[in-house]
Amino acid sequence: MAVLSVRDVLAFHKLDRGMYDKLVALGTTPEVSRNVVALFMWLELIGVDVIVYIRSNPDHYILLRLAAEAESILDCIRHDTPPSDGADSSLAIPLTASLVNEPLNLRFFYCHRDVAVRGITQILDGVGTLIFDDYLHALLAEYEAEAQAAEADARGRAKAVFPMLPRELARPYLPRVSPTPEDSRSMFITFSKGFPLNREDIVEYFTEKWGDCVERVMMEKTTTSAAMPTYGRIVFTSESFIGLVLNGKQLVKFTIKGRQLWARKYEQRKNPI
Template sequence: MAATTVRDMLYFYSNARAAYERFIENGSKPELARNAVALLLWLDQGRQHVMRHLPGLTKDAVGHLAHEANAVLDRLHQDSLLLPPTPLISALCQNGGGIDPGSFAFNQDLIVRGVAEILDGVGTLIFDDRLYHLYRRHQTGLLGRYPELEAPYISLPVTVPEDCRSMFITFSKGQSVERDEIFDYFRHKWGDCIVRVLLEKTTGGRTTPMYGRIIFRSEAFVSLVLNGEDRAAIFIRDREIWLRKYIPRPHNG
């Protein structure tokens, strides 16, 4: 049996790519569009077949679908266990299915890990503009056999440097939390998604840190925390913690 090629995968996920492009055309930020498509693909793994309806949706319906998907994604890092209304997603799902409210409340880790696996796996092809440009040139006959498209598809996620899967966290003065509390917060909601948490080493008589860094197991978790925003807030013991993408300091020299 011939190995599955990159071209085969691009063809198989062409509806997902089309959905991504329609979300972008409707004004979604790329990160929001990627996350929304990944969530819908996760639903399709449960034989919901949402993606097959995308080509026939109007522009307004596509906008509503993106809004519903991102409302679900926004809830995943918040304290609320209530599923936001998703009438269009439910209508598009086979047999009127969709995201079960009970499952959402108690199995958010399954949703997050499933969406993260898609972002880190086939998502690296689906959302690669250059690859799809090559693929479409090949499909129209403008490009012959191209080694990158004919290469075997390897499904193992690519490990990225820690800086790319890290978040910078800040606390209000005197409102820091313990390292283990941050671990427990995400472990409870998302499962085993954190490698380690680093907190500021205090000096000069100050006993509580003002900032720190969370290193996640994959870059997808950073994307799901922010979901298109520059920063996001979580609450631990009623203490507000702000998270943003970690940007390492440039080295002089």
């Protein structure tokens, strides 16, 4: 089997990158745009031809409608409770639902949220590392512009002199085999004063929602046995879980067994947890 180069992968996913660029240009944050496009790509894998429909209907309005429905799906798989009967009809995602013959609604995504999240994170951790890499796309655009200019100059000549493909684009595409550094896969968490959570509760909460996604949980080291921790750190198995949890927000709140947990992206401190 021939080994694909980075350029080959970028060329194959040009439409996916185009959707991302268009969403960002229309005011959607890069984080949300990445999640939306990755969801589109996962929907294609399960037979919901969102990208095919967008290709056939290259209109800003269509893309924005489907992106809004994608955000509703992403919000649904983050929630702790299933959609109510009133919101659980295909009317919540009418355009997406119209692309399949079988009934499709938000409850479907809620019931299969672990599968959805696993599929989305695999895309983000795989080809997504290339699709959403601004540097690689800038290199590709520069190379293609130079190649087109060389081809135009060569018309009427015996031989065209094309630019050399940058090594970053020529290298083989190899899926990531090792996790990113722990800090980039971590969320800093705090608890309401006097209402801490234990490690087991936190792991159980995220595992029930999204499957085996937590590598470990660390808690504040207290000075006495009576003192309760006020903060901690969750290390996920993949950095992509952070993007799905936060979805472009600085701070999010979870309610676990009636107690509040606040989470944000972890930043290295002098005295890290």
